[in-house]
Amino acid sequence: MNESAPTVDPDNCLRFPSCSFNTEAYGLIYSANDLVTIWKKLVANGFPLEEILSLLSIADEPIEIARTIDALESCRFIKGVEGRSADLKKKLSSIVKQKNSTTNKKKEGVLLALTSTTEELRIAYMIAKMGYHLEFRNRKGPDFIIGSEQIVLLEAKSRFNRTHFGGTSGKSAKLTEKGIFSLLCRDSVPLLKRAFSEQNTNIALVNLSHSEYGLILAAHSYANERKFELKKALDDALALSRAGEDAVVLIVESSGGTSESFGLTLPRKTIEGIGGPLGEIENILKKRGKPFDFYDLAHVAEDPIGWMQGIKASAVEHNQ
Structure with missing residues (x-):
C-alpha cells in the first residue's frame, strides 16, 4: 500500500x-x-x-x-x-x-x-x-455551450488575487451595495478582454470566490437578507446575450461549509465602465507612493468616478 x-x-x-x-x-x-x-x-x-x-x-x-x-x-x-x-x-x-x-x-x-x-x-x-443543457467544448474558444436550440457560448474564468486574509486592523470601510458591486467589477474586469475579445464568448462566468473582494457578496447576502441566486443570474445573462449584449455572471461560492453559491449578472460595459476607473485610481495612488490597501480601495469604491475626477483636477492644478 x-x-x-x-x-x-x-x-x-x-x-x-x-x-x-x-x-x-x-x-x-x-x-x-x-x-x-x-x-x-x-x-x-x-x-x-x-x-x-x-x-x-x-x-x-x-x-x-x-x-x-x-x-x-x-x-x-x-x-x-x-x-x-x-x-x-x-x-x-x-x-x-x-x-x-x-x-x-x-x-x-x-x-x-x-x-x-x-x-x-x-x-x-x-x-x-440547475437543469440547463450544458456541454464542454473540446476545442479552442469558450469552455461550454448551453442550450439545445439557440446555442450560447460560455467561458469560465477565475480570479486568484486575494492578498487580504483578515486579521486585525485599525481601518474600516462602510460599504453600500453600490460600493460592493464596484469592487466586484474591479476584481473581474482584468479577465474580460480574454473572455470576449480573444475567446469570443457570449457570456463570461467569472468566479470571484478567491478574489480580493468576492466574498463580500456572500457576506452582504447573509447580513442584509439579499438574494443573489445563481440560477436567476444565469437566466439574466442568457436574456442579455440573446438581446445581443455581452454578459458577465459574477459567481461566489461561500466558505465555512455552507456550500452555497451566489450569482450576479452585469453587462460587460457596466463592469468595464466601473471596474476600469477603479483600477486606474488604484494604480495612480500606488505610483504616488501613498499607502493603499484593502480598506482604502473599498472606501474609493463608493464613488470611483468622483475620485477619478478629483485626481484629474488635482493633476491639472499641480501642473499650472
Whole structure:
C-alpha cells in the first residue's frame, strides 16, 4: 500500500500525510471513502496524483487535489468531460516531469492547474444540476455551450488575487451595495478582454470566490437578507446575450461549509465602465507612493468616478 495515498479516518474524514479534513465542510460532493476509490481509479489511469502529492505536502495543501478529483468525478455526466480529464492529466504530467524547473515552480504550476480546472468543473456542475443543457467544448474558444436550440457560448474564468486574509486592523470601510458591486467589477474586469475579445464568448462566468473582494457578496447576502441566486443570474445573462449584449455572471461560492453559491449578472460595459476607473485610481495612488490597501480601495469604491475626477483636477492644478 502506498503510504502517501489518502485514507479515511475513524470519523470519516479524508486523511493525507500532512492533514485531515471533513469533506462536507469543504463543500465536496463525494465522501472520504468515495474519494479514496476515485483516487485509486485515477492513479490506475495514469494521473500523476502521487507525484503531485509529493509537491503539495505542507499543511492543508493536499485539499486542492481532493477538490479537483471530486469536481472531476462530479462532472462525469456532462458531455465532453472526458476531454477535460485527458487535458488535465496531460498538463499535470508535463509539469511534474519538467527537468529544468525548480520544485517551487512545479508546485505553482500544479496549484494553478488544479485550482483553475476545479473552478471550471464546479461551475459546470452547478449549471448542469440547475437543469440547463450544458456541454464542454473540446476545442479552442469558450469552455461550454448551453442550450439545445439557440446555442450560447460560455467561458469560465477565475480570479486568484486575494492578498487580504483578515486579521486585525485599525481601518474600516462602510460599504453600500453600490460600493460592493464596484469592487466586484474591479476584481473581474482584468479577465474580460480574454473572455470576449480573444475567446469570443457570449457570456463570461467569472468566479470571484478567491478574489480580493468576492466574498463580500456572500457576506452582504447573509447580513442584509439579499438574494443573489445563481440560477436567476444565469437566466439574466442568457436574456442579455440573446438581446445581443455581452454578459458577465459574477459567481461566489461561500466558505465555512455552507456550500452555497451566489450569482450576479452585469453587462460587460457596466463592469468595464466601473471596474476600469477603479483600477486606474488604484494604480495612480500606488505610483504616488501613498499607502493603499484593502480598506482604502473599498472606501474609493463608493464613488470611483468622483475620485477619478478629483485626481484629474488635482493633476491639472499641480501642473499650472
